[in-house]
Amino acid sequence: MPDFDYDLFVIGGGSGGVRAARIASSDHGAKVAMAEEFRMGGTCVIRGCVPKKLMVFAAGHGASIDEGAAYGWQVEKGRFDWTRFRHRLDAELNRLESIYTRNAETAGVTIYHQRATVADPHTVVLADGRRVTTKHILIATGGTPFIPEPYRGVGAMTSNEIFLMDRLPASVLVLGGGFIACEMAGILQGLGSSVTQMYRGQQVLRGFDADLQDHVAAALTQQGIALEVNTDLTALEKLDDGRFRACDTQGRERIFEAVLFATGRVPNTQGLGLEEAGVVLDKGAVTVDDWSQTNVPSIFAVGDVTNRIQLTPVAIREGHAFADTVFGGTPVKVDHTNVPSAVFTRPEAGTVGLSEDEARAQGEIEVYLASFRPMQTAFIGTDTKALFKLVVDKASRRVLGCHIVAPGAGELIQIAAVAVKMGATKDDFDATMAVHPTMSEELVLMRKPTR
Missing domain, CATH: 3.50.50.60 (FAD/NAD(P)-binding domain)
Structure with missing residues (x-):
């Protein structure tokens, strides 16, 4: 040896x-x-x-x-x-x-x-x-972080550098539609920057449940972020004063103080x-x-x-x-199924299990969905809505997926993930007593399938 x-x-x-x-x-x-x-x-x-x-x-x-x-x-x-x-x-x-x-x-x-x-x-x-x-x-x-070949060396930021900024830019172009792009767009807007988010795809958060995608996109727009889908850069230039000139597929030419590439890793x-x-x-x-x-x-x-x-x-x-x-002499395989995750937008998005499209491709399903204004913000006239969605196998009644967009969704999905991982059925959810008044009680109150 x-x-x-x-x-x-x-x-x-x-x-x-x-x-x-x-x-x-x-x-x-x-x-x-x-x-x-x-x-x-x-x-x-x-x-x-x-x-x-x-x-x-x-x-x-x-x-x-x-x-x-x-x-x-x-x-x-x-x-x-x-x-x-x-x-x-x-x-x-x-x-x-x-x-x-x-x-x-x-x-x-x-x-x-x-x-x-x-x-x-x-x-x-x-x-x-x-x-x-x-x-x-x-x-x-x-x-x-990945930056497309034409724009490497231009001087734009990635998620590696955003925490090292000397100052908060007045205007930012965020490129990308994944969870990093959506999170950073919401962060920068919340801190006071004017944010434009540009994504070449049809909808942000590709790979997530479609209702969750649409809900997050609506929230981003409602917060004042200029969300531009089906749009891509055609040119990017750093000017002598440190700002950036960006041209896009819609024929626009605009100036931004900073550019953030969140185009994947x-x-x-x-x-x-x-x-x-x-x-x-x-x-x-x-x-x-x-x-x-x-x-x-x-x-x-x-x-x-x-x-x-x-x-x-x-x-x-x-x-x-x-x-x-x-x-250790103890063979252990990691189970990569039903892994929960969260997107820390405002409000947050949490997901575990299959999306509706993924589940439908495997067999007949039922979808339970509730969208409403939470009490805390409805009281003061805010239009932001929460989303709670369960994807259920019709034959076994097993909950195949849970998708939440709401304040604290990251915390909520961790608890829901235990039930999904255990193989809980919709009947188990229905048999669970609600905690009132809460947003999350919708998880156990949705009695009739939406589709």
Whole structure:
């Protein structure tokens, strides 16, 4: 048996990689090292979920102030202080990064704060030239924002840079229709920017349930975002004064202070040496089996770098399962069905299970849908509506999908996901007593199918 420097070397210090390293080391006694070329915590902690959600909170307070005034509070609304928020955000991310580093080191993981690449199935090369041998390699380098080829190098932002802005721009063009684009459009509008969101597709949030798509799109428009679907850029130029000139397929030419590309993410595999080591990639994504193993037996991959579900909790579950399987002697497969997710627009959108179209393609279904103005905002004349939708298999009565657009939908869908994952039926929902007065009671009060 060869004598390796480590039992496991993890490339990437994000959520999935850190979980795998910690469990392999602390729970299963493996000798583990990790390399992270940027900041510990990865996309979620440093430039994704965490800073995004904090910006969502900040953006929502403007509407809360207006709502408070409508309820009778005497308030004076000023402008949002981006600089003050940015300093506090930086401090929080620094704190979280130190926690990720400390937790890994406490678990016995050796951390190399530099880039690492794969030389062969058992060798990793560090940026400083050192070569490290390892029995197993785990690729957990996540994803990176994608900018279409004609516009790379123009100087526009991606979701990586938006948290690093020196100031809040007066006008922003957000390109894209996915959840990052919709979230960032809502955040920037809520903080005081004038926002135009441009998407080449027919409707935002492609892949989500159609009613949820339409509901979110209507909310974005109602908030004052200029949502332009079936529209794409034809040219983008950065002017001498730092602003951008944008031309589109509708023949318009407009000036924006800032441009944000939220046009998707791609696996972060470029230059890692994977193909040279014989690892099969599919459009840049690492191809793995149910055990997160590549075609090269000693190399594994988890998280957004693979061609599975790009969500932080999924990466964490995959990392933990990998460690238990390879080092704990307990084979664990991750179940990627009925994974809940949320889009943090205003109001939020939450979803789990099949969309109506997906379910209908599998068999006969019933759809239960309620759309209404919540009590809290209806009282003050706000037109924003909530949406609750259940997709039900007609024969078994099993709930195949649940879709919610409402304040706190991210919290609500987590609870609903337990029921859907357990295989709850519509009759189980009907037998559950309502909590009144709440929005979520609609989940157990929809008696007759809408279609």
